[in-house]
Ligand SMILES: Nc1ncnc2c1ncn2[C@@H]1O[C@H](COP(=O)(O)OP(=O)(O)O)[C@@H](O)[C@H]1O
């Protein structure tokens with residue numbers, strides 16, 4: 001069937017993309033100066049040439065590049081991302097333990113930015129001179145010019161240090177004990193500032209585009225038709241206009257998804273959020289190659305899945321994409 | 326004579342532009358009877374669409390407003406009725422179809438949804454009933470395989486088919502009045518004829534009064550019983566189609582008729598040789614001036630035409646022209 005065909009093609013594309021990412025990442029790390037042996041030697045407080053050679057042999061670092069690459073890809077296909085010498089545990093375990101925290105942050109920030117952005121955009125499109133329109137303009141200006149880490153620090157200082165409304169760091173309060181709901185609430189409380197910091201710039205982007213898109217759609221012939229049918233305002237705006245106006249916003253959200261993921265790395269570092277971002281930060285400082293490669297692999301995976309979801313959303317909204325092709 | 330279903334009396338609509346306020350419709354009056362067709366004729370920019378939008382209560386928000394006159398649907402004045410009441414009239418008692426079938430349907434909803442939606446809104450039908458009614462309506466506008474096509478999206482249909490769907494939407498609630506704003510201008514000639522035939526058939530079945538907006542004189546003789554020639558927001562000439570076409574009194578009407586070869590032959594001895602009216606419709610800024618707005622393009626015009634607005638001059642029963650020269654030539 002057609003649906004299945006397109007789906008398979010997309011999955012194939014995704015697989016090829018992921019393979020290329022694997023090779024490229026490996027190549028990059030391989031080209032960077034210094035290797036695992038240096039790191040281990042450093043942590044031992046220095047080592048002579050013989051010990052270095054021993055370490056290199058143990059980690060098979062002397063094999064030709066292609067052999068190492070093939071071995072790496074073979075391992076990844078078996079979900080074996082290697083062993084972290086810094087944390088001393090399998091990289092896959094390490095990442096899977098940290099991934100949920102990052103996903104929680106990224107997905108919440110993206111969904112919040114989309115929802116609030118679209119609502120603000122729709123609202124202001126109907127009243128281009130109203131207060132919400134000005135709010136969006138101000139917000140965009142701020143969102144575009146303020147770096148994520150700065151917004152994060154600002155929020156931290158204002159709403160956590162000066163006005164102790166939210167926790168300074170982390171994701172859970174370890175001293176707290178209680179049921180599932182108590183802990184969920186605790187996590188939500190910890191999430192507020194990181195999510196705000198991460199979503200502000202995307203919220204600005206999405207609301208601006210939603211407003212522009214809505215204003216254009218509201219001028220179109222089929223909106224006049226909807227009005228000529230005697231439909232109420234709500235039906236005209238939310239049923240007939242919004243479903244058309246949301247398409248470019250979905251496209252933008254898909255394109256920006258990788259930016260949300262990389263923004264998360266920064267936000268996690270600022271708020272000590274126990275996700276892949278802080279892990280990446282530590283791993284880079286420790287030259288923990290297998291962990292870095294594993295994180296890069298997983299973040300590509302997250303972005304690719306995000307793009308597939310974007311595509312699905314597009315098809316849901318626009319029938320012209322559903323039938324054939 | 327039957328009671329008119331719609332009566333427009335001294336309607337004046339003002340539009341706000343960057344340079345000021347201009348009467349885009351200036352003291353216009355006409356009536357339409359049940360089962361009859363009235364043609365609204367004139368070049369682009371004469372205010373035909375504005376007239377339609379005024380009747381629908383869909384004048385551009387914050388830009389256009391009715392300042393004088395009444396729009397009587399039966400005994401009810403639409404010019405002063407509430408927005409909520411107007412919503413229950415639109416699509417229900419007055420239907421409208423537009424010039425651009427390619428863009429007038431919403432691309433993201435099936436045609437079935439777009440037809441049944443209007444039935445649900447006005448006839449209190451449930452989803453199921455409205456959907457099967459939509460299939461019946463598609464059949465009535467001669468879409469083959471209606472029970473299959475009902476779930477098609479607009480992009481899967483041709484321009485002619487989309488206009489048929491628009492007609493199905495506009496007539497779904499059996500409105501008393503149908504306004505068709507240049508319904509075939511964007512379609513090719515054979516399809517135009519089919520759409521007109523369809524409109525005539527449906528009118529016979531439902532008794533709907535039709536206001537046909539067009540600048541095609543051929544369509545007027547084909548479709549209409551009465552006609553109004555509009556120029557720069559004002560009535561230039563009005564009357565039964567037969568009388569106006571065979572004995573046009575306003576130089577503008579003569580010009581319009583002479584643009585159409587086979588119609589031109591009828592009035593050959595009555596008018597000077599002229600195949601095209603020189604000049605263009607004046608811009609909105611000149612609407613409303615106290616003079617004949619056609620004078621600058623008219624070879625019969627004199628100083629009188631340029632200093633006072635001509636009043637409607639009755640020629641025969643129901644036939645009148647707003648021209649200082651029409652009276653003299655009688
Ligand atoms: N939304 C609008 N804002 C300002 N002027 C308009 C608008 N729509 C139409 N007009 C002007 O009103 C006049 C009449 O337009 P219209 O009724 O569309 O003419 P027609 O349908 O006879 O071609 C034109 O001069 C046109 O430029």
Ligand SMILES: [Mg+2]
Pocket residue numbers: 373374375506
């Ligand atoms: Mg028009």
